[in-house]
Amino acid sequence: MTSFWSLWISAITIAVIAGCLILVLHTRRSEVHKETTTETMNHAFDGIEELDNPLPRWWFNMFIITIIFGVVYLFLYPGLGNYKGYLNWTSYNQWEAEMAHADEHYKPVFAKFASLSVEDIATNDTARQMGQRMFNNNCAVCHGQGGAGAYGFPNLSDKDWLYGGDGAAIKASITNGRAGAMPPWGDIIGEDGVRNVTSYTLSLSGQEVDAKAAAQGQTTYQAMCVACHGVDGKGNQMLGAPNLTDDTWLYGGSFAQVAHSIRQGRNGAMPAHGSLLSEDKIHLISGYVFSLSD
Ligand code: HEC
Numbered sequence: 001m002t003s004f005w006s007l008w009i010s011a012i013t014i015a016v017i018a019g020c021l022i023l024v025l026h027t028r029r030s031e032v033h034k035e036t037t038t039e040t041m042n043h044a045f046d047g048i049e050e051l052d053n054p055l056p057r058w059w060f061n062m063f064i065i066t067i068i069f070g071v072v073y074l075f076l077y078p079g080l081g082n083y084k085g086y087l088n089w090t091s092y093n094q095w096e097a098e099m100a101h102a103d104e105h106y107k108p109v110f111a112k113f114a115s116l117s118v119e120d121i122a123t124n125d126t127a128r129q130m131g132q133r134m135f136n137n138n139c140a141v142c143h144g145q146g147g148a149g150a151y152g153f154p155n156l157s158d159k160d161w162l163y164g165g166d167g168a169a170i171k172a173s174i175t176n177g178r179a180g181a182m183p184p185w186g187d188i189i190g191e192d193g194v195r196n197v198t199s200y201t202l203s204l205s206g207q208e209v210d211a212k213a214a215a216q217g218q219t220t221y222q223a224m225c226v227a228c229h230g231v232d233g234k235g236n237q238m239l240g241a242p243n244l245t246d247d248t249w250l251y252g253g254s255f256a257q258v259a260h261s262i263r264q265g266r267n268g269a270m271p272a273h274g275s276l277l278s279e280d281k282i283h284l285i286s287g288y289v290f291s292l293s294d
């Protein structure tokens, strides 16, 4: 905040508090009756009349206490523009302190399983369940409960892996993230080219296609696609290029969906979690993910 707005806000806040105090004291002083009275304010509504009593003492005190509370609060905590408050409190350092406390508390619990391999965690009930809870909190938004996946988000519970399904590969996917890079081909091979190579791609998984189109598409495939998807179409886990010969599709297996993948390209992004979760946590989650397909 610039110092002008800081001063502006501080001045208004202090003025409002001072104003409240003056108002409360002024009305107190200008009360006609200092003690309880039977005199009325001289107006009646529906048979109800108002007595001209002074404000009860406790009520008056409540106003004063509230004002004192406000002043003390603004002294201790940030509230006046850029002033940081006597306690130097921020929601961020409160959160950090709580996280540090939780880490301290749970570290030994997680560390106990650090010596197990990812594959062994999968068969250890306690460890796997801890991994499962963390998976539900951190990963299920994208990969679904139980890792079942969704359109564009790979199924983690089958044996079909983009980047490999052993402990090390799963851990690397989680820690460093992954960026699938399927280039768009629409401008390069044209709409006919897209249709032909789509026919050929679908024939790889044994679907009925127009044989002539597929034959033409095969030439394109051999020129443009083998580098990543392989001569046999089985994919390449180094590049995250999916196997095109099975009936598992990340982006759908209909003619239109496959043609769309080829025409426009695809760029699936798995965010890196190495900076978000501790190594021990990622270790446990990896074990749970491994158990899903095993
Ligand atoms: C914002 C969504 C998102 C979140 C959150 C997310 N992922 Fe992913 N994940 C993806 C996408 C998208 C891919 C596929 C990347 C690609 O297409 O190349 C992926 C890929 C993966 C892979 C590689 C799968 C394979 O077939 O090789 C693993 C393993 C994985 N995620 C595990 C996790 C775990 C465990 C978590 C939680 C710590 C997690 N992901 C959180 C979106 C997400």
Ligand code: HEC
Pocket (backbone or CB within 6 Å): 179, 180, 181, 182, 183, 185, 197, 198, 201, 220, 221, 224, 225, 226, 227, 228, 229, 239, 240, 241, 242, 244, 248, 249, 250, 251, 252, 258, 261, 262, 266, 267, 268, 269
């Ligand atoms: C530079 C490497 C590369 C080349 C070349 C390449 N692809 Fe891909 N392709 C990928 C990657 C990586 C993905 C996965 C994208 C993702 O995870 O988001 C992919 C995804 C696909 C998909 C979607 C698969 C699914 O499961 O939904 C199809 C279909 C496909 N490619 C076909 C082709 C065809 C046909 C060609 C040649 C015209 C081709 N690709 C060329 C790397 C490549």
